[in-house]
Amino acid sequence: MQEFDLIHRYFDWPATHREVSVAVGDDAAILTPPPGEQLVVATDMLVAGRHFPESTAPDAIAHKALAVNLSDLAAMGATPLGFTLSLGLPETDSAWLESFSVGLRAAADRWGCDLVGGDTVRAPQLTLSITAFGSVARGTAIRRDGARAGDRLAVTGTVGDAALGLVVALQPDQVPSGLNDADRAYLLDRLDRPEPRLAAGQALCGQAAGLDISDGLLQDLGHLLDASGLSAEIDLDAIPLSPAARRWLDARPADIDRVLGGGDDYELLLALPPGLALEPAWDLTVIGRLDEAGPVGTVRERAGRPLPGRRGYNHFREEGA
Amino acid sequence: MQEFDLIHRYFDWPATHREVSVAVGDDAAILTPPPGEQLVVATDMLVAGRHFPESTAPDAIAHKALAVNLSDLAAMGATPLGFTLSLGLPETDSAWLESFSVGLRAAADRWGCDLVGGDTVRAPQLTLSITAFGSVARGTAIRRDGARAGDRLAVTGTVGDAALGLVVALQPDQVPSGLNDADRAYLLDRLDRPEPRLAAGQALCGQAAGLDISDGLLQDLGHLLDASGLSAEIDLDAIPLSPAARRWLDARPADIDRVLGGGDDYELLLALPPGLALEPAWDLTVIGRLDEAGPVGTVRERAGRPLPGRRGYNHFREEGA
Numbered sequence: 231m232q233e234f235d236l237i238h239r240y241f242d243w244p245a246t247h248r249e250v251s252v253a254v255g256d257d258a259a260i261l262t263p264p265p266g267e268q269l270v271v272a273t274d275m276l277v278a279g280r281h282f283p284e285s286t287a288p289d290a291i292a293h294k295a296l297a298v299n300l301s302d303l304a305a306m307g308a309t310p311l312g313f314t315l316s317l318g319l320p321e322t323d324s325a326w327l328e329s330f331s332v333g334l335r336a337a338a339d340r341w342g343c344d345l346v347g348g349d350t351v352r353a354p355q356l357t358l359s360i361t362a363f364g365s366v367a368r369g370t371a372i373r374r375d376g377a378r379a380g381d382r383l384a385v386t387g388t389v390g391d392a393a394l395g396l397v398v399a400l401q402p403d404q405v406p407s408g409l410n411d412a413d414r415a416y417l418l419d420r421l422d423r424p425e426p427r428l429a430a431g432q433a434l435c436g437q438a439a440g441l442d443i444s445d446g447l448l449q450d451l452g453h454l455l456d457a458s459g460l461s462a463e464i465d466l467d468a469i470p471l472s473p474a475a476r477r478w479l480d481a482r483p484a485d486i487d488r489v490l491g492g493g494d495d496y497e498l499l500l501a502l503p504p505g506l507a508l509e510p511a512w513d514l515t516v517i518g519r520l521d522e523a524g525p526v527g528t529v530r531e532r533a534g535r536p537l538p539g540r541r542g543y544n545h546f547r548e549e550g551a
Numbered sequence: 552m553q554e555f556d557l558i559h560r561y562f563d564w565p566a567t568h569r570e571v572s573v574a575v576g577d578d579a580a581i582l583t584p585p586p587g588e589q590l591v592v593a594t595d596m597l598v599a600g601r602h603f604p605e606s607t608a609p610d611a612i613a614h615k616a617l618a619v620n621l622s623d624l625a626a627m628g629a630t631p632l633g634f635t636l637s638l639g640l641p642e643t644d645s646a647w648l649e650s651f652s653v654g655l656r657a658a659a660d661r662w663g664c665d666l667v668g669g670d671t672v673r674a675p676q677l678t679l680s681i682t683a684f685g686s687v688a689r690g691t692a693i694r695r696d697g698a699r700a701g702d703r704l705a706v707t708g709t710v711g712d713a714a715l716g717l718v719v720a721l722q723p724d725q726v727p728s729g730l731n732d733a734d735r736a737y738l739l740d741r742l743d744r745p746e747p748r749l750a751a752g753q754a755l756c757g758q759a760a761g762l763d764i765s766d767g768l769l770q771d772l773g774h775l776l777d778a779s780g781l782s783a784e785i786d787l788d789a790i791p792l793s794p795a796a797r798r799w800l801d802a803r804p805a806d807i808d809r810v811l812g813g814g815d816d817y818e819l820l821l822a823l824p825p826g827l828a829l830e831p832a833w834d835l836t837v838i839g840r841l842d843e844a845g846p847v848g849t850v851r852e853r854a855g856r857p858l859p860g861r862r863g864y865n866h867f868r869e870e871g872a
Contacts, residue, residue, distance in 0.1 A: 257626040257762050258593035258685075260692055263584060272579035275637035275670045275680060305578040316596035316637075316680040349596045349680075359596060359637040359670070359680035364579075371581055441578050 240331035241315070241345060259346035261312055267365035272302030278356035282422070283399050288326050289333025290422040291358070296337045298444065299362035300426035301496040305442035307372040307435030308364030310343035310428070315360050318353025341428060370436035377439040377458035377501030383518040384508070386427045386497045388472040389447050393492020394485070395421030406481035413474035420472075424496035430512040431498060440500035446491045448529065448537065450499055455520070455527045458501070464518030465532040487538045561652035562636070562666060580667035582632060588686035593623030599677035603743070604720050609647050610654025611743040612679070617658045619765065620683035621747035622817040626763035628693040628756035629685030631664035631749065636681050639674025662749060691757035698760040698779035698822030704839040705829070707748045707818045709793040710768050714813020715806070716742030727802035734795035741793075745817035751833040752819060761821035767812045769850065769858065771820055776841070776848045779822070785839030786853040808859045 263269050276295050278284050286294075296313065303310055315334070338345055343362065395417035397404050405414065427442070434440075439458060443450045447469075455462055469489070471479065479485060501520055508514050524530060531537055584590050597616050599605050607615075617634065624631055636655070659666055664683065716738035718725050726735065748763070755761075760779060764771045768790075776783055792800065792810070800806060822841055829835050845851060852858055 257623040257695070258591045258629070260627070260687070261590040261592060262689070263590060269582040269584060269590060269684075270579045271582060271633075271635060271667060271682075271684070273635040273637055273668055273670055273680075273682060275639060275672050275674075275678075277639060277672055277674050280673055302578040306581070308579070312592075314592060314594040314682050316594055316682075318596060318598060318678060346592060347594055349594055351596050351598055352601055353596075353598045353678060354676045355674065357596075357639060357674060357678055359594075361592075361594060361635050361637075361682035363590075363592070366581070368583070374578070 240327045241348060259312065259314070261346065261363065263311070263365045266368055268368050268371065270303055270306045270308035270364045270366050270371060271361065272299050273359065273361040274298045274302070275357065275359040286422060288329035289336070292330045292333035293337045293423050295358045295360050296334065296341070296343070296362070297424045297426050298496060299360045300341050300343065300428065301424065301442045301444070303362055303364040304426045304428045304431035305372060305440060305498055306364070306366060307370060307431045308366045309432055310341055310362060310364045312344040312346040313338070313360050313362040314346060315348035315358065317348065317350045318355070318357035319350065320352070320354060320356060341426065366435060372431060372434060372438050372440050372500070374439060374441045374454050375457040377454055377460055377520050378503070379460055379520055379522045380504055381439070381501035381520045382504065382516045383451070383462055383464065383520055384500050384502055384514040384516045385443070385447070385470060386430050386513050388470045388475065389443070389495055389497060390475050390489030390492060391417050391420035391472050392424065392494035393446070393488045394475055394478055395419070396492065396494070397488070406478055408481050409474065409478060413477060416472065416474045421494060424494065426496060427498045430514070433509065433512060434500065437506055438500045438502050440498055443495040443497045443499050444493055446493045447495070447499065448490050451529060452527055454499060454501065455529070458520070459526050460520045460522060461524035461526060461528045461530070462518055462520050463523070463530045463532055466535055468515065468517045470515040470517075491538050561648045562669060580633065580635070582667065582684065584632070584686045587689055589689050589692065591624055591627045591629035591685045591687050591692060592682065593620050594680065594682040595619050595623070596678065596680040607743060609650035610657070613651045613654035614658045614744050616679045616681050617655065617662070617664070617683070618745045618747050619817060620681045621662050621664065621749065622745065622763045622765070624683055624685040625747045625749045625752035626693060626761060626819055627685070627687060628691060628752045629687045630753055631662055631683060631685045633665040633667040634659075634681050634683040635667060636669035636679065638669065638671045639676070639678035640671065641673070641675060641677060662747065687756060693752060693755060693759050693761050693821070695760060695762045695775050696778040698775055698781055698841050699824070700781055700841055700843045701825055702760070702822035702841045703825065703837045704772070704783055704785065704841055705821050705823055705835040705837045706764070706768070706791060707751050707834050709791045709796065710764070710816055710818060711796050711810030711813060712738050712741035712793050713745065713815035714767070714809045715796055715799055716740070717813065717815070718809070727799055729802050730795065730799060734798060737793065737795045742815060745815065747817060748819045751835070754830065754833060755821065758827055759821045759823050761819055764814070764816040764818045764820050766814045768816070768820065769811050772850060773848055775820060775822065776850070779841070780847050781841045781843060782845035782847060782849045782851070783839055783841050784844070784851045784853055787856055789836065789838045791836040791838075812859050
């Protein structure tokens with residue numbers, strides 16, 4: 231199949247946003263951000279066998295590749311407009327492309343984000359690079375350098391599910407034997423199909439600092455503290471866990487390291503001023519408080535329990551490079 | 552080296568545009584397009600061994616990766632604002648990264664385009680994906696569907712140098728023996744260091760239709776004709792050639808196929824209304840005229856000479872996929 235046919239067949243559907251004037255098909259896309267809004271741009275590259283197991287279903291790969299980028303937009307409080315996709319393929323597999331295309335369009339529709347352009351090339355390993363664009367009212371973006379001493383520290387959803395899902399996918403013999411099939415399926419789904427926290431981010435624009443949890447709770451908390459010049463106290467008992475993760479930790483308490491240090495959650499970690507009322511729809515749990523009581527970047531546990539080092543997923547650390 | 556250290560060391564320099572508020576270092580970049588302007592977005596992925604020889608110098612790779620994206624912006628008439636870079640690396644090689652970083656910053660400065668964000672991952676083969684953003688006054692972008700019958704067909708610069716440079720790089724035994732070292736160096740430089748035609752594109756906003764020549768003159772002309780519903784007549788004798796390409800064709804006339812069909816020139820192919828005065832600074836040569844005399848998409852040679860089929864570089868055609 232020729233590149234142009236491939237693009238036309240799998241990646242050319244009508245734009246839904248009126249802000250998008252030229253989408254797939256010209257040298258470049260033309261977007262018109264809403265008046266008075268700033269443009270927010272995020273990019274992530276994913277390589278098969280490294281960022282997702284090679285056996286991952288094509289539609290799940292599409293979902294995740296877009297979700298991780300939109301999570302970055304959510305972490306800035308932005309509303310998605312569009313995205314570009316560069317796709318490196320080892321071969322032209324029509325069944326794979328069809329499933330990928332269906333999954334990508336479903337994800338794009340789900341989050342209101344148009345595919346505006348891209349590139350397809352041959353590569354030795356399946357490689358995806360997405361750049362996503364959104365808009366935010368001027369000066370209201372959620373930044374990691376805007377936290378203040380006294381802010382509450384909160385997370386959306388539950389923490390650690392994706393890290394445990396990765397164990398289910400790659401080291402099934404290390405899954406506690408008491409975990410049932412529904413728990414395993416839930417954790418795998420959290421790994422494969424993260425849901426960007428767009429609504430919470432948009433609602434908290436101009437009222438919060440923060441970032442998304444892609445490298446692991448403790449490592450990303452470190453980024454927030456470093457950028458804002460603060461330290462933090464957290465309460466381990468307050469960390470929100472899914473029922474599956476709770477059952478897992480009941481059986482193997484040492485895996486709290488995976489929960490606090492594992493990446494890929496794509497929840498938001500936010501610093502919220504003391505007076506701000508928390509809407510239930512934002513699905514937030516307060517897990518601690520920011521202060522200046524310790525050296526910048528340090529985290530203490532409320533009851534003095536030990537915390538694993540600032541761990542997280544780092545593509546260039548694993549191999550000791 | 553850790554990913555964060557790598558980014559800080561090689562890819563974190565101050566933004567020069569006042570439109571860029573948050574560059575490398577947060578979840579996403581924030582850009583403020585000039586009031587009344589539309590945003591133009593282009594993306595290209597390059598894989599070592601496929602889009603450039605593996606032996607290419609790192610600073611030349613950086614130059615070319617940014618240039619091919621800015622050529623897409625030039626082809627829309629846009630002024631560059633910023634770009635993101637996703638970089639898949641087989642290993643962490645400090646000397647390579649240092650040279651790449653120096654080349655990237657020089658290219659970014661040269662074309663006034665800030666690095667606003669990116670991602671670095673491990674990949675089995677060096678892979679780069681750049682997404683570039685620019686702006687253009689509302690409604691004036693140069694599109695490929697805006698050509699009209701009677702328009703002159705023109706190209707910037709010279710055609711075919713990059714295709715001949717690829718022969719110099721990969722099949723040196725096929726270079727005509729009369730070509731001197733300076734010619735070879737010139738053709739290689741045209742392959743490795745394309746210069747996006749930003750000034751010509753910006754000057755012709757709102758006055759032209761067209762695109763850049765990335766797939767080959769005849770193939771890209773086909774895209775212009777298909778999009779605009781026209782046919783064309785061209786004059787082979789009018790095709791602008793560099794002295795090196797002219798010497799090459801004098802020695803081996805059959806290589807006109809490479810000149811007309813080879814990609815990577817990154818010159819602009821433009822449809823210009825009859826009354827428009829051409830400024831010398833745009834470096835334009837009129838090579839034909841658009842009409843409705845033939846079936847849509849067809850090209851005739853003025854003196855009836857044969858033209859090679861619509862050929863060009865197509866990543867998914869080579870291997871018969």
